[in-house]
Amino acid sequence: MKLVCSVRVGNRLLPTLALSSKQKYAQSTLALCKHPNTEDYCIILFTSQNKNGTKYGVRGNISQILTRFINDGKATIQFKAPPHDLFVQSEVIQLKSFLHLLKRVLENKIGPKELTCSSLSVTAVKDIAPKKLVIRNRSEYPARGFPRTLESLHINDIQRCSLDRGILHLTKLKILDLSQNCIEFIPEELNQLHLNEINLSSNCLNKSKPRQWAWLGGNLSKTLTSLNLESNNLKYLPDQIVKLYNLITLNVNQNELRFLPHGICNLRKLRTLIASNNRLLVLPGSIKRCRFKLLSFFNNNFEAKKREKITPPTQFSVLSLKECAGRRVLERRLFYSKEIIPQTLVAYLDYAKYCECGKPCFEGFIRIPGHFSVSTITEDLVMSTNSSVLPLDCYFCSLRCFRAWYYAPRRVPVIR
Structure with missing residues (x-):
């Protein structure tokens, strides 16, 4: 034996x-x-x-x-x-x-x-401690579970409808490829692994409810560098994705997205964003703070609108204690979860808006439309048109930030 x-x-x-x-x-x-x-x-x-x-x-x-x-x-x-x-x-x-x-x-x-x-x-x-496993047929699925030595696991095109719970015990796993299946949601426990790359392309994640994206965070905030959500018919990109602070590559190609998360500026290491073949109407204003090597917005629904006259406000609402505390938690990137604070507060922090200065805001903000030439924040740009000026949805966390934007020279390109 x-x-x-x-x-x-x-x-x-x-x-x-x-x-x-x-x-x-x-x-x-x-x-x-x-x-x-x-x-x-x-x-x-x-x-x-x-x-x-x-x-x-x-x-x-x-x-x-x-x-x-x-x-x-x-x-x-x-x-x-x-x-x-x-x-x-x-x-x-x-x-x-x-x-x-x-x-x-x-x-x-x-x-x-x-x-x-x-x-x-x-x-x-050495023959019984594999580090990589590729499964492309149901007959190849291990009956006795996955080897604990796995560092790379690829399960492709076998029509799986859920994530195998045995994967959650692979503590050495670095690369997880579940593309071309029928997976509808990912269990929250996945964020306990220290994965570097996750490929969930060509699945059914559009059926996931907002709370079923809680796996975006945890240990993945520190380790995940590449995330592929291509071809999932996503109508929205979950705000929890801004917790992946070390993300370098994000692929959301071939979905039905109309907006991107306002906290995209939190992804300071993001260098490749592929969001082609979607229905994007506008970009978050905080994208100005990003710096990309490749930015792909081919085949979207951006509409160039004429500049409207904006009247600067003279007053700003007093911030509540709840908002001040929430801003501080996100600015310091403090860890929070439903095991520590109530679920209502978790949702409150997850769906924060972000100012052009990069700071979060919740109920106290100024919101205006704008335009921006995305060619100034990327080395390579893929677009359907020759113009790189795209509409923005801008938030400002204070009068000071708004006035700095409003009185800045050449703040908005002229569009005719």
Whole structure:
């Protein structure tokens, strides 16, 4: 029998401090074997550094087996000669099965032909610890779950309607590709992973309710650099997307978007925005603060309107304590969730508007239309027309910001 696990080898003859500082857990395979021609049983430990394996006798050579933390997938096997302790970590069910068979061997309750194999039949550890898995057919789907060593998982075109919960346990996963399926929403627990790239193109995320976008945040705020939501028939882009502070590439091509989130200025590292083949009417005013390498707005519904005369307001409403606190939370990028504050406050913070200065606002703001040449904020621009001047929906968090914009020279290009 083989057990795929992580093992740390301890030598009881060495000092405790030296043992704990030098030994580390390594991906390993434990094989419980019986010699074909004798009654000798042994456990062979294989690692990537030791492909020939280390052999440990079983009968009369095991002093004790410690199983106090067996429900956590941990156990310790202590041998007499050599005086080694094998600290084992593995899947709970597989570990229990392995130890149950070992117990039967020690009690002489195992059949003569039930366990007859040699070390030659044991697969090398490097072959059973894959880091990448590609599934393009239902028959290729793993029946026993995903290997915990996966760093890249691609499940494409198999008509899945939901995210497999087993993916939420892949703590080493960096790339997740679920394109060309029928997934309608993503569970919030996905934000506990440390993913770098997520591809959800060609799915059915347009059926997601606003609260079902809560997975945008958590650990993904710090790690996610690429997000692909192409071809999902999205009618809106969730405001929670502005929590992905390290996002570099965002693809929302081939949807039905009419607006972009006002907090797009929060994505300070965003360099590629592909929003072609949508129904965009206007851009958020805070986009002025962004700097792109590639900006694609091909085939949208932007309408160039003539400049209207704007009368500057003379007064500004007094901000409530709730608004002042909300502005401070978002400015400092403090973490918040429904486990910490009420759901109503989470929604209040998620749907903030953003001034051209980059600061958030909620109920106290000045809103006016404007125009802007997006060619000034990008190296490459893809448009349907020759003009790069597009309409803006501008918010100002104070009279000071509005006056700075209003009295700035050449603030709005002349459109005829």
